[in-house]
Amino acid sequence: MSSSPSAANLLALLRRNAASPAVALRLFLHLSSAASPAPPRSTSFLARLLAAQPAAAADALLPRLLRHVLSFPDPSPHLLALLSCSNVLPLRLSLPAFRSLRALASAPPPPTPVYNRLILAALRESRLDLVEALYKDLLLAGAEPDVFTRNLLLQALCDAGRMELAQRVFDAMPARNEFSFGILARGYCRAGRSFDALKVLDRMPSINLVVCNTVVAGFCREGHVEEAERLVERMRAQGLSPNVVTFNARISALCKAGRVLDAYSIFKDMQEEWQQGLPRPDQVTFDVMLSGFCDAGFVDEARVLVDIMRCGGFLRRVESYNRWLAGLVRNGRIGEAQELLREMTHEGIQPNSYTYNIIVSGLCKEGKAFDVRRVEDFIRSGVMTPDVVTYTSLLHAYCSKGNITAAYRVLDEMAQKGCAPNLFTYNVLLQSLWRACRTTEAESLLERMSERGYRFDTASCNIIIDGLCRNSRLDVAMGIVDGMWQEGSAALSQLGNSFLSVVSDSSSRQRCLPDRITYSILVSALCKEGRFDEAKKKLLEMIVKDITPDSVIYDTFIHSYCKHGKTSLAVKVLRDMEKKGCNPNTRTYNLLIRGFEEKYKSDEIIKLMGEMKEKGISPNVMTYNSLIKCFCERGMVKKALPLLDEMLENEIVPNISSFDLLIKAFCKIADFPSAQIVFDAALRTCGQKEVLFCLMCTEVSTYGRWIEAKNILEAALEMRISIQSFPYKQIIAGLCEVGEADHAHSLLKLLIAKRYTFDPAAFMPVIDALSNKGKKQDADMLSEKMMEMADYNDDLTTDSGKTIPGSRKHDHAKNGQSDWRALLHRDDSARTIMKITKRVRTGWGQRGNVYEHKQLQSDDFYVLENTG
Structure with a gap:
């Protein structure tokens, strides 16, 4: 009687111990041997069982199975059984089995399905070189590639961008299916060659919706919208109705090209004319349109769309909220972003780590140290659980400002919180140290990385090479690159012994090639x-x-x-x-x-x-901007203006720079009506209204067109646009200088009525002018308001160290300019102003506090409303 169980009994034993794969493997090793090998079905079952384990366990157990199988007299059936489940095995485990099988002289070549599974696994892991090697081995082994095999090779060549070779493989295929055409067409579209993709589509026996959508999206990405429209019409003519995927591709591509209004026109048609056969917008349509508005700066339009999504039930996913959140942060609406976070909680939408990282990254990218401190406070407040991305964004913000000390503090906090930095985190800090010529600290960081088991990759080496080049050590960098071909990252030892600890791993030689x-x-x-x-x-x-x-x-x-x-x-x-x-x-x-x-x-x-x-x-828009700039700087602005129409005809959306160049050029030659026409066109085209109003206001002010500047500023105030960057003080002073004190006075009153906070120094020219005109009561009222606003701003700064957004006081101190108090002591009309100031302060003391005094004023414009 045989000491080994039958094939059925062994398989049954393995199945009974399926819950304990390690035990099943021990049974297999014990009950099978060279004298009585196990049946191949058992080998296949056990391999699948072990592959389902966590990666660490599978890496430990599967090689033992492979070694045991190789001890059998004829391991080839068992190796084939292992390879039959290569679709679930990692390539690093299935590849040794394949090589062992090919090394057996007596073994038959693997069948084509085995090659297909291995090639597919190589594609999943982006091992395009291995795909080509396996295909060549298949041909050498005498196996016959099928359509699936050739499609895999075609996909690998397309992924590698080798489109000419992919085309030759496609042309040589004895048989093709729809996937063959789709793979090649998608490859051409990804390479930016949609016209070649259209030729592939033309060769299809029958038109295919998926391939058509691929080519439509490709044309849209490359700006060939008319070609995309023609293809859509061709689809309809051949009885193939464009679906929502077709329209989403068009909308997405138009948004990425900056043609958001064109994209919205299509979106609107889908909403309103669906009864005419157009598909209704789906979740993807709304999300893409929302991102398009936000990326182009159309925040108000995006807000309307969000309301539509909210009513239609399309604002129920955290991904949609994240898009809107990212748009608000990107456009500087941090307060609204925080409100949106509260709305998510109220609606039962659980923010994920990406949600908080949007805010953290957005605040960090604003480039203000104050904001970075706010981020740290936000992280420590407990409203979020920071992950490695959060901390890395914070660390990157400090590094970008050269604050290495704070970056180290973030690194230490990560260690305290049990959040392990990844190699990218260290690379960010390493790059900052090298760019700052702090090589000693860079070496210390390398030692720290070594202690924690990190090993260099090519990206790390590139950081050091870049740092050397930036620090005038180009020849050293070139020597290291030459050494990397033989020694890998060990070539960095040319920089000193401290580098040896992180480059001594022999595996780095293969990993760190230029x-x-x-x-x-x-x-x-x-x-x-x-x-x-x-x-x-x-x-x-x-x-x-x-x-x-x-x-x-x-x-x-x-x-x-x-x-x-x-x-x-x-x-x-x-x-x-x-x-x-x-x-x-x-x-x-x-x-x-x-x-x-x-x-x-x-x-x-x-x-x-x-x-x-x-x-x-x-x-693109940069191409045209170069030509516009060239014309403008040569004084040929009249030739530059038609380029705007040409851009729109070519479906290229002008940007802020396009309008900036033209507005400045027209103002320079005193053609202000033409500048106004360009400004009006910009408002219709661009979403960045604050930048445009500020630009136009600044330019007309520069040339002393004070009334026009005042009108533009008032229009901005009515739209609730922030005036932090506007030259409002210069406008007020300019109006007073040309005898338009009443206009300056009305502008001040509008600023107060709209609850804007601004620099109290803006009052001074108007007080001067009103005093000179004998309007003592108006001057007194303005003086009181000025002192009240100055004291209020001082209290805010003293109590919290912060300055109200929109106030220019902080900016003047930062820029080294005199503040409003210095204006009180200037030579012109100093005596009059000082008398008014003294009288105002005395009046407050006699009558009580400022609020009681304000109740006696008849002009409601002067009620304390400057806290906005």
Whole structure:
């Protein structure tokens, strides 16, 4: 009688112990041997059982199973059984089984499904090199690739951006299915080649909705909206109704291109004309439209959309709230963002870590130390549980301002709270130390990383290489890059023994090889120093090392040549990159156009823009802005104005810079009516009304157009726009200087009535003017109001150390300018002002407090309302 159980009995034993995989493995090892091997079905079952365990347990148990299987006289059936479940096995565990099988001389080649599973696993882990190697091995083994195999290879080539080779594989396929066409079309769209994707669609036996949606989205992303519209019409003509995915792709692409109003037009049609066959907006439609409004600065429009979502039940997910929250933070509406947090709690929507990280990141990016302290208070208040992203955002904020001490404090707090920093956290601090030339502290940080078991990756090495280049140690950086090819991160030992502790791990040799970013850093540094010949050698070295230069590398050469005034060489680089098969993009041409812009060569810019159109490269708003700037600086503003219409005809939305250039140019030549026309067009096009009003107000003030400036400022006040950056004091003083004291007086009263807080110094010119005109009562009332506002602001600053938003007092102190008290002692009309001030203070003392005194005034404009 055999000592080993039958196949059925062993499988039954394993199933009974399925709850304890380690026990099942011990049974398998004990009951099977070289003399009596287990049946392959048991091997497959046990492999699936072990693979379902946590990663640490699976990594420990599965290799033991593999070693045991290899001890059998004929392990090939068991290896095939293991590979049959490679769809659940990590590649690092299934690949050794495959290699063991291929090493057996007597074993038959694995069947095609086994190769398919391995290739699919390699794709999941982005091992595109392994996909190609497995496919070649399949052919060498004599196995026949099926459609699924070729589709996987096609996908790998598309993911790697190797579209020419992907096209050849596609053309050589003996049989294709709809997935084959879809994979290639999606690859072309991701590569920015939607017209090539359309050719793939044209070759399909029958039109497919998914592929059509892919190409529509591609056209929209590249700005070819008319082509997208034609394809949608073609879909309808062939009986294929565009669905909500089609429309979402169009709306998303238009929003990303800055054409938010066009996107909203489509969205509105979906809402109002769904009975005509248009799909109704879904959750994705609303979310995309909300992000589009927020990204473009249309906060008021976004708020209306949020109300619609709230009524329609589309504001029920934390993801939707996060989009609105991010929009508020991005546009400086921190107070509203905090209100939204409270609304989420009231509506039963549980904020996640990303919710709080939006606020933390938004506050940190405002770049004010005060706000960063607020973030720390927010974190410690207990309303959130900070994670590594939260702390890293906070640390990054301090590092960006050079406050390394505070960044270390955040790092220590993470350790106290049990929140382990990741490598990215350390890299942020490491980058800041290197850029600040604090190499000793950088070495200490490296030792700290070593103590905690961190090992360098290529990103860490790139930070150090970048730091060396920024600190005039370019030759050292180049030596380290050369050493990385042989020694990995151990090449950093050239910087000193303190680096050895974090680079001594032998695995780092494989992990820390130079990549495209490494060479981008070196090429950029060499070009900045004008060492173009050496930069070219590094470009050739990349190619030899099989690192394909991308457009960023070539753009670096173009930018540097233009910066050094060598535009002719920059043009040669453009021609060379085309010969090398690296297609220039909009950014490439913009850099070259910027070089000609600085030389005021508008004719060359026009030629390059024409060349872009011939090659199907869409100019963007930056392209047109360069031409507008060139015309304006040459005094040809009349030629610049039609470019706005041309941009809109080409479905390019002008931005703030476009209007800024034109408004300033028209004001400079005293053509204020044209400046007003541009301003009105900007208000209809852009969402950043505060910036536009401030821009127009400042420009007309600069040229002494005080009445126009006052009208613009009053319009901004009616819209409740913050005037913190407005030249309101200059406008008030200017009105008084040209004898328009009544206008200045009415402007002051409007500021108070609208509950604005502003610098009390703004009162002084009006008090002077009214006193000179004999309007003693009005001057006294203004003086009282000025003193009252100054005392109120002083109390706020003294009590809390804060200044009310909108007040200019803090800004003046910061900029070293005199505050309102200094104006009291100026020479002009000093005696009159001092008498008024003295009388006001005496009056307060006799009558009691300021509030009692105000009740006796008949003009309600002077009631204390400046707390807004």
